[in-house]
Amino acid sequence: MRALVIDDSRAMRRIVSGALEGFGYETRQAAHGQEALDLLHDGWMPELCTIDWNMPVMDGLQFVSAVRANPAWRALTLMMVTSESEQSQIVRALAAGAHEYVIKPFTADALRDKLALLGLLPEEALL
């Protein structure tokens, strides 16, 4: 399985990518929504995107809306991974088309549980 980790913090991209690779994912990274969209337009299609909310250039909510506006990307699973934890923000992200919402700080176990709920935990991680 492939995952695209979108976060303006290089440290957080490393942490999220490390956890996903530990579950068996192949990952790529983007520093903001526009960079992520460029990767998708170039044809690199992951099963999962993890998305920070507050980023320069294009924020996470704009990215979710852009992905959901393209029927060709309907199969993409979108998971917000963000420190924005107000209930109204969570509702906005889910209404825009995100499937799941993980609040920072999170543990690898919490991420694993969310992926299992989505049916996106690679077989090797289930062993």
Added chain:
Amino acid sequence: MTLAPGATERRAGAGPRPLIPALIDAATVEAIAGEAWIALVGEDELLVPVPGELPADTLSAWVDVVGPWTGSVVLTTGRQTAADLTRALLGRTAPELLDHEDVADAYGEIANVVGGNVKAALPGPSQLSLPAVGVAPAVRNPDDVCRVEVLWRGQPLVVSVQGALPPLPHPLSPHENPHPNGASL
């Protein structure tokens, strides 16, 4: 102007502005920071609620909150401790030699996580800025501050939730430092 703790301040043309001691207490800020440390820095990395004297050479990381309460959530510690935090956060992926950008990025992300969770404990809706790293923004009103002093690995660290007067611009542009005495990196 000095107001009693928990009081509000009224400005011309605006409603009463709540001060931070009426909205959040030090125990809550300490719990938020402690949870962030355990999740980001490491399971055994505890913040000990003991005050310590900051060294002369400090580095701050902060995010701004703009909403019913407007201000900054600021972490301040020694530069070496900020570098140690970066190594702990990055773990095995830490480069052999840390550069300034590594420290600004990791330290800023810790401030972002602590600030985001402080924001969630305050009345909303509010907006959160991107993190900035540099010289801490000035305390504008001593009565609009919730300050927590802790030790991490024996080194002092301060978490300050401090109001901004006048209100910060809204919305904040990315990486813009709204503080006249602060420095974004």
